[in-house]
Every structure is written in structure tokens, then in C-alpha cells.
Amino acid sequence: MGWHGTKKILKDAIEEIGDLRTEFYADVYVPGAADEMNSELEKAMRVADFIELGQLMALMLWKEMSRVVGILEKNFKMLRVKP
Secondary structure, eight states: OHHHHHHHHHHHHHHHHHHHHHHHHHHOOOOSOTTSOOHHHHHHHHHHHHHHHHHHHHHHHHHHHHHHHHHHHHHHHHHHHOO
């Protein structure tokens, strides 16, 4: 598959997670009263954290893979230029 296939998969995943995050925040419903401990709110917050963590992990992987590929491409070009 190589970097270009992985790049597309990561880009799609980052976009899908962003869409999911937007949809979650727009549609989330948390029953209960504001003046008492609300376990449903805790659950919703855990889901929100999980979505944000997934997006952060995908973005960090994208950045790290881009950096590594840049280094490899630079070194490969240096090897090919030498007589």
C-alpha cells in the first residue's frame, strides 16, 4: 500500500472522526437535573473524550508519518544523487 495509501486512509479517518465529533456535540442529549450528580453526563463526557482522543491520535500519527517519510525521501534522494 505504501505511504500514499496510508495517507489517504489517515486523511479519511481524521475527517470521519471530525464529522462524528460534530454530530455528537450537535445531537447529544443528557437527561437529568443540573443540581445533582448526573451519571449520564459523566458517560457523555467519556464518549466525548474518547472521540477527541481518537482524533488526536490520528493527527499525531499523520504528523509523525509525514516527518518520517520526509526524512526517508531526503535520504533516498541523497543516495541516488551520489555517483
